[in-house]
Amino acid sequence: MAIGGERVAGAASTVEDMNTVPSGEIIEKAVQLAGRAPSLHNSQPWLWVFDGATLQLFAVRERSLPNTDSSGRQLIIGCGIALGHLRAALAAAGWRAEADRFPDPNRHDHLATVRFAEAQIVTDADRDRADAIRRRHTDRLPFAAPANWDRFEVVLRSIIDPAFAMISVLSEDSRPDLARASRLTADLRRYDSGYQAELHWWTGHVVGSTGIPASALTAAAEQEKVPVGRRMPAPAAAARHTEETADHSVVVALSTDTDGVEDVLRCGEALSTVLLESTVAGYATCPLTHLTEYDRSRAIIRELIGGTAQPQVLARIGAAPADRAAPEPTPRLPLSEILRRQ
Numbered sequence: 001m002a003i004g005g006e007r008v009a010g011a012a013s014t015v016e017d018m019n020t021v022p023s024g025e026i027i028e029k030a031v032q033l034a035g036r037a038p039s040l041h042n043s044q045p046w047l048w049v050f051d052g053a054t055l056q057l058f059a060v061r062e063r064s065l066p067n068t069d070s071s072g073r074q075l076i077i078g079c080g081i082a083l084g085h086l087r088a089a090l091a092a093a094g095w096r097a098e099a100d101r102f103p104d105p106n107r108h109d110h111l112a113t114v115r116f117a118e119a120q121i122v123t124d125a126d127r128d129r130a131d132a133i134r135r136r137h138t139d140r141l142p143f144a145a146p147a148n149w150d151r152f153e154v155v156l157r158s159i160i161d162p163a164f165a166m167i168s169v170l171s172e173d174s175r176p177d178l179a180r181a182s183r184l185t186a187d188l189r190r191y192d193s194g195y196q197a198e199l200h201w202w203t204g205h206v207v208g209s210t211g212i213p214a215s216a217l218t219a220a221a222e223q224e225k226v227p228v229g230r231r232m233p234a235p236a237a238a239a240r241h242t243e244e245t246a247d248h249s250v251v252v253a254l255s256t257d258t259d260g261v262e263d264v265l266r267c268g269e270a271l272s273t274v275l276l277e278s279t280v281a282g283y284a285t286c287p288l289t290h291l292t293e294y295d296r297s298r299a300i301i302r303e304l305i306g307g308t309a310q311p312q313v314l315a316r317i318g319a320a321p322a323d324r325a326a327p328e329p330t331p332r333l334p335l336s337e338i339l340r341r342q
Contacts, residue, residue, distance in 0.1 A: 021053055021116055026093050031055075031339045033133045034086035035332050037272065038287055039078030040065055041202035042212050044333050046082045051342040055097075055114040057083055063210065065202065067194030073264050074289050077313055079111050080268015081275070085133055086114070088276060092130030094119050101262050111265055132279035137326060139284040140218045140232070142225040142247035143318025146283050149250055156277060165254040165270035165312070168305040177304055178251060179227035181297040185290050186231045188297075204233050209331045216327050228316065230290040249318030251288070253301060255309035267312045274315060284320035289313055 022030070031048050039045060045063040049056040057079060064075045087097045096119050099112040119126075146152070153169060160167050170178065189195045203212040212232075220234040226247045254270055256263035271287065278285050292298045292311050301311040 020118070022090065022093065022095050024050075026090070026095070027055060028335060028339065030086055030089040030093065032335055033089040033130065034082045035335075035338050036133050036136070037078065037082040037085045038136075038138055038275070039081070040069055040074045040289060041198070042210055042330050043075075043078070043202065044210055044338070045075045046079045046338060048086075048339045049342060050339065053115075055086075055116075056110065057086075057099075057112040057114065059109045059111055061109060065198045067192065067198050068293065070293075071259070073259065073312065074293075076111070076261055076264045077268040077271065077289070080265040080270075081272045082268075083112055083114075083265070084269035084272025085276070087269075088126070088129045088133060088272070090116070091119065091126040092122060094122050101265055108261070111261075128280045129276045132276040135326075136275055136279040136285065137329065138216070138286050139320055140216070140226065140229060140286055141222055141320070141324070142244040143249040143284055143316060143320060144244060145248040146250055146281075146318050152278075152281050152283075156274065159277065160270050160273060164266040165256055166309055167270075167274070168253045168255065170251045170253060170304055170314075174251070174304050175228070177300055178291070181291050181300040182228050182230070184300070185294050185297045188294055189231075200233060204235075206331050209333045209337075211331075213328070213330060216330055226316075228288060228291070228314075229286070230288070244321065247316070247318070249286075249316035251314055251316055253305050253311050253314045255305060255311045257309060259310050263310075264312060271313055271315065274317075278315075278317050282319075283317050286316040287313060288315060 027050050035044065043063045043065060045060045047058045047060050049058065059075055059079055064072065069075055083099060090097045096117045097114045098117070099114050101112045102110070103113045104110045157167060201207070204214045204217060205211060206213050214235055217232055217235055223229060223231065223234060225244065228247070228251065252274065254267050254274070256267050275285050275287070291301055291314055298311060301314070305311060
């Protein structure tokens with residue numbers, strides 16, 4: 001009887017688990033959408049493992065860029081963005097996702113374990129944010145000023161949990177200092193052969209569905225219009241877009257109390273929200289990671305935001321001209337390379 005009772009209990013538990021875990025199809029679609037997250041040079045340094053009850057997120061160190069991202073913070077931020085995108089995709093499918101971050105102190109590459117609960121309702125906001133994942137892309141061209149920014153800023157601040165990141169909107173007066181930090185980074189990197197090798201390996205062509213294709217790069221004249229942007233290899237072709245003579249984007253900085261890996265992962269999740277909500281609002285976006293790669297340029301950003309917080313990442317937000325054609329989507333790794341089943 002005891003054995004029989006255990007079998008019945010086990011069967012009941014199995015049925016209950018089936019009711020509290022998304023189907024395999026939902027998991028696959030959510031992971032595929034999460035794979036649209038931006039990452040350093042489109043390196044896509046994440047791997048998801050589904051064990052039938054939880055979804056686990058791992059960092060793939062083989063896709064790191066050690067010369068560009070010597071601290072590993074950008075790898076963690078990219079994985080955090082993917083985690084934020086995953087939660088947005090699941091919410092639109094009717095599931096809430098709770099993440100237990102760094103659950104195994106002996107496995108530093110195990111970033112999170114995600115558990116599920118059925119949502120009571122799927123809101124229009126849930127659907128809009130998931131749809132924004134498909135539309136969002138990194139736009140390195142200059143932007144016009146974002147319309148109705150004051151109203152949007154209030155909304156943005158209300159949905160960014162301060163426990164995940166502190167958001168600072170940098171004033172127009174800060175632009176010369178931001179440009180100075182960007183130039184300083186470029187000057188320091190100019191003779192860094194390891195950095196230059198990584199930059200040219202990952203940009204201008206596609207390497208196994210990773211990297212930035214040439215079609216996503218901007219000409220030298222276009223880069224000059226965005227003095228806060230990373231200096232990238234420029235195509236030989238002339239500038240393709242001349243509608244904006246200067247960049248008038250709003251620049252926001254996301255900061256954390258510490259550089260601890262959990263703080264950095266949460267910051268990536270917050271950046272996911274910033275990028276997707278900006279896309280929902282009709283704005284164009286471009287993450288800026290180079291400004292925090294070097295201690296000296298990072299110190300300039302820290303001074304601009306004030307206080308003792310650690311700046312992790314910045315982003316430009318603005319309006320792209322209505323007739324600016326969206327570039328071809330950058331390549332993404334196939335599902336088989338970012339999702340495994342146990």
